[in-house]
Amino acid sequence: MLQVSQAFLRHGYGKLTMVELAKECGFTRRALYYYFNSKEEAYRATVRHGNAQGIQLGFEAGERIRRDGGSAVEIISEIMNIRYGTTRRIVQSSPHTVELNAVAFMTSRDIMIEFAISFQDDLERLIISLAEDGLLRLTGALSPKQIAQALADGARGVNQALPPPPLADLSERYRLMCQTILFGSATAPGRDTRSKA
Template sequence: MLRVKHAFFHYGYSKLTMVDLAEVCGFTRRALYYHFKNKEEAFRASIRHSSTQDIRTALEAGERVRQGGGSAVDIISEIMDIRYGTTRRIVQVSPHTVELNAVAFMKCRDIMIEFATSFQSDIENLIVSLAEDGLLHLTGDLSPREIAQALADGARGVNQALPPPALTELSGRYRLMCHSILFGSAVASKSDARAKPHPARRQTVRR
């Protein structure tokens, strides 16, 4: 699967043929067709494989940070950096980045939704666990599910930001996003009667 992914990064989607893919994988064409009936099936399989690997690796890394005494921001930032940054770092150096991104949304939307939903559930459970361990204090303004949704949306937003963040800036951008969502950056002025707090803008957790 790693060779399949490399083939798409090297050739792009439209120019990659099954002959090219077989060569990159070290297969005969007949052997390749045993695994994939066409290029689209191979691409979808690579997206599913990458998502599975990245999520597992991200959650394991977050747990290591937690066991090492890291803060909630440290833990969640590490998870987001691996879950969303790993593929971004690989794709962004490919000359076919824009095409592959568009093809992924066009041909793999169902897979992306499936993994986005399951990952958000993982983050929701993590928020609850961090609160139980005293690493976060939930104010009740937002539920763990809403916080998880905001974090996942924020991480995807970092990846789709324009202009694209430099690869060296990705980790910092995920951390900034996590810190902003968890602890906020402003409060409404009490002297401004028009400034009525909106649930999505309230400070959601305290250190």
């Protein structure tokens, strides 16, 4: 999968043929067709693999931070940094970034939705677990499911920010987003109940 991904990053989607993809992977064309029936199928496989790996590695990194005594913000922001940031850093390094993003949404939206739902479910369970362990105190204003949705939406927003944040700033942007969603940055003004006399 790494070789297939690298081929798309080097050549883009439109110009890469199955013959070139086979060469990039060190396969004969026939051997490549054993795994993939088309270029689209190969690309969809890279999207599926990247999402699965990003989620797994993200939660593993979060668990290490948790074992080392990290805060909820540190745990969740590192999960986001691995889950979303790693892919962003890899794709940004390609001269075909815009094309590959567009192709992902055109060919693999169903895969991205499937993994978004799965990730948010995992994130909801993590939030509940962090609250049970005293690393978060939930106010009840939002359910763990709503918090997980806001965090995942926020991370995707960081990735799609315009102008794009420098890659070196992604980690801090995820941390700031997580801190803001978890703990807020403002309160609603109270009504002035003083007499106007």
